[in-house]
Amino acid sequence: MVDTTSATGKYLYGIINCGEERSFTTPGIHEVGSLVYTIPFKQVAAVVSDSPLQEYDSTRRNMLAHTRVLEMVMREFTILPVCFGIVAPDARTVREQLLGEGYEQLVTQLKEMECRIELGLKAFWIADDIFREIAEQSEEIRELRDRITGLPSEQTYYQRIKLGEMVEAEVNQRRERDSATILAQLEPLAHEVRIHPPLTDRMVLNAAFLIDRAREEAFDQAIRELDAAMGQRLLFKYVGPVPPYNFVTIKADWSSRERTAALR
Template sequence: MPAPNIEIGEYLYCIIRSSAPLTFQSRSIGGQDAQVHALVYKDLAAVVSSSPIVEYDSTRRNMLAHTTVLEEVMNTHTILPVRFGIVAPDAEAVVEQMLKRRYDELEQLMHKMDGCVELGLKAFWYEEVVYREIVEASPAIRQLRDSLVGKSPEETYYQRIKLGELVESAMKRKREEDAHYILEKIEPLVLETRNNMVITERMVLNAAFLVRKEHETEVDQVVQELDQEMGKRMMFKYVGSAPPYNFVNIVVRWDS
């Protein structure tokens, strides 16, 4: 139980389409044992649970609790996920400031997301394979690399810098080519694509796709075919049927 002097509010998980005050089985965030339930306005509802008005750390336990609720709700509803850690002052604020005040905006988003899921795809090169491809395709890189054999790093300092620049430039071009090829195969099947930041040298693609549920198996098949075709050059990490985090950005500010 929270300490008596801590104010209690409502933790937000997501928005759904419902005119009934539903309840859910998942355990609420923060180990409060509060019932996860829906607060309703017209045909929209916010899935919430009672919570101390605190700033939640993004620990594995808290993130898992948040995600588990979303996964349960997704089984039966289209959801608009609310970002982790949002606590409303009370149930009235959720209904009046969120559902009622922003009803038209949320309705439009819900209409856009109805029948859709998010799929995620990351692709990573096997560095040795791609480096070999780059060297084989570039006489300039090959010649410069070979000229350094048997020479000390000190006497070839600037040549090594030049070699690194040539390889980096070639890898950038190859990354763009490979990413374009992958997206060309998938994008005819999806409604929208988010290209997120590529965060390592090995990473070729970091994309999220908004897909109608009836096309999900077709995207699965294309990813399998890409893996069979390109699996010796790169590794694919594919995540299916996730909440549409990359396509819904609900910013929440409560009146003071």
């Protein structure tokens, strides 16, 4: 963390439907664990805690503190999460610039997110070496691999490039097929879906689903059915409910006096 000033600002967590002052038991992000409370404006409020006007590093400790507050608040309220690390200079700025100027849009967003939750799913191939598995199952790839095995790399440079391209193409085709199978089961249950790029070679799907809370049990059951059908080949990591990080973004740049609160 780098202190920019000794003044006290307001660290922002999220926006909720609340027209009154409230406090929450979860401590805030700074070392002192400041009280988390609301700054209301009409029928919406910002969830904040007192904080030095400083930049927060994206450490595990800081990220967990930010997330804990959001998860505590969402037990009681629909919440629009604010991006990590945003500190407003004072309560007046929060009330007038963030809540006041963006009021109508925030009300609309809160209505759109009402009774909805985000669930996350990551799927991985279980095979320790997916490339070896592909080589064993693809005659063309296996033959080329065997043909150049043991030969000097300088003599097989272009063949090795071709082999890598063939393996990559097969991996992508398998990923597309497995992802399509998973999404065919889950997309009909979701209001919106966000697909992110795979983070590792073994990752098949990295997705976030915005669903109606009333469909959570049906979604859970669909995950169980996928695991029963594909669990010998795939490992599923399923998380949630969490605030709708992937479907709402609220950013603020107080230095340039630019504020955005946009549904994406």
